[in-house]
Amino acid sequence: ALGWLFDLGLRDASKMALVFLSGAWLLMFLPLPARPRAVAEDLWRLSFALDLMLRASLMGLYRTQPDSALVLEAIGNTSEVEAWEFMHHNAARLGLYVLLGLGFAAVALESRRRRRCIGSHAPRRWRLAMLMLLFAALHVNSTLRASNPFASWWTQATGYKDYQAHIGLLAAIREASAKRVEPLDVRYDGPARNTLAFVIGESVNRNDWSLYGYGRTTSPLLQRRAGELVVFRDVLAAYPATVGAVQMMLTCKDRHSLPGAEPLCPSVTMLAKAAGYKTFWISNQHDRYINKRFAQEADVRQLVNTGGRRGDRSLDERLGPAWQAALDDPAPRKLIIVHLLGAHPNYADRRPDAFARFNGIGDSVSRRLRQEGRMPWIVAQRDEYDNALLYHDHVVAGLLEKFVRVPGEGPRNFLYTSDHGQEVGHTRNYAGHTDELPGYEVPMLLWTSTPMERAERDELAARPYQNDLLEWTLLDLLGISIKGGEPWHSVVGPAFRESPRGLGWGG
Ligand SMILES: [Zn+2]
CATH class of the missing domain: 3.40.720.10 (Alkaline Phosphatase, subunit A)
Known part of the structure; x- marks a missing residue:
């Protein structure tokens, strides 16, 4: 609902909700000791809060998605001064999105803490298998997979690494394009000066x-x-x-x-x-x-x-x-x-x-x-x-x-x-x-x-x-x-x- 409210679009917000809920559900029933399960569940919830904050701010400020060429280029190509200037320039709006992320995180963490009697509802093996199957099946579709922050951040990080590598290759690209000058038969038709x-x-x-x-x-x-x-x-x-x-x-x-x-x-x-x-x-x-x-x-x-x-x-x-x-x-x-x-x-x-x-x-x-x-x-x-x-x-x-x-x-x-x-x-x-x-x-x-x-x-x-x-x-x-x-x-x-x-x- 928050995703939809913050302009992510009904379709993307629903996909995010589907992946979030199926993952949260699965973690709830995994046969893990209480402590590691609590950590895993909190991590899952917090990463969705952070992801929601990032997506909503990019949509609100630039009407774009995290994986767009624009964002990739901006992050790959921004100096520290520019980053500070960006935060200064957008301070009020960014504050709003941080509040959104914090609010979501608070509700998500608190709702796990208040849950009771999980032990007595431990599912039978076939039910757990169905949950795992559902979660895995959701990740076959690439747009649904992109709604999982762990998958999309990985793709994102790879994209930034490629961009950096690309900058390293610019000298070679320059030389390659220099080789394309001659076949163009460049002619100057004008006065001496x-x-x-x-x-x-x-x-x-x-x-x-x-x-x-x-x-x-x-x-x-x-x-x-x-x-x-x-x-x-x-x-x-x-x-x-x-x-x-x-x-x-x-x-x-x-x-x-x-x-x-x-x-x-x-x-x-x-x-x-x-x-x-x-x-x-x-x-x-x-x-x-x-x-x-x-x-x-x-x-x-x-x-x-x-x-x-x-x-x-x-x-x-x-x-x-x-x-x-x-x-x-x-x-x-x-x-x-x-x-x-x-x-x-x-x-x-x-x-x-x-x-x-x-x-x-x-x-x-x-x-x-x-x-x-x-x-x-x-x-x-x-x-x-x-x-x-x-x-x-x-x-x-x-x-x-x-x-x-x-x-x-x-x-x-x-x-x-x-x-x-x-x-x-x-x-x-x-x-x-x-x-x-x-x-x-x-x-x-x-x-x-x-x-x-x-x-x-x-x-x-x-x-x-x-x-x-x-x-x-x-x-x-x-x-x-x-x-x-x-x-x-x-x-x-x-x-x-x-x-x-x-x-x-x-x-
Ligand atoms: Zn410009």
């Missing part, structure tokens, strides 16, 4: 940018440049979590690939190198997977976020010197990829104090949130989120400012988008990653040194696009073509064709 900067924001929902019409002035500096930008109005993220999103933006992996699948095709960085580009990877993300897989491919790597301790804020402005050095580099052709920390939860850690402008200001935005029934702590989270975005505007506009000022011939393009969005009370009482629409509605901006008519800019900005196809836009801006290329997937290309789009993190 060419620069593309690709700036990846983090957890930015475009509906919270004043550049996209939000009621709070969260992007004043970018708005000042709006007349020189293509502000794409209708872009969806590839995937609502960082690793999957970056994989899909930089490689042939797309929405239709398996969520946990490793893309073996060469990334945009590798193709750019083959076309004579000098490549840079500048990152403020402490990400074991991305830094090992993609940053390693670049000629120049600047990873400024080394994890640090809890409470260390690695603000995105730390990337400034590395950015300037890349802009000053004399190489004729450059691809500069920047991976920001943006507005990743915990929001309050993403900006310096001077940017705390929206806390408790009680404006039309907070009034509307309250009217829509959002809890006070969600409204407070929204204020912090908008502070983080205000600082993000300062960071992105600062990068652009320096980029625009670099003198030199040859086309220069600056493309900005976010890996995915974020729900902060937009549709429900929740703040964080989500695989619903707020997790996908990202901003995208292009500044180009190539002169462009207003009408042409507006036409590009209106194109509906999803970022799992972004590698084709990047290759287009780089002037690179490959065998079997799909240039109609470039959102800035003359051959652009609209493709079907969708949501869902699968797994």
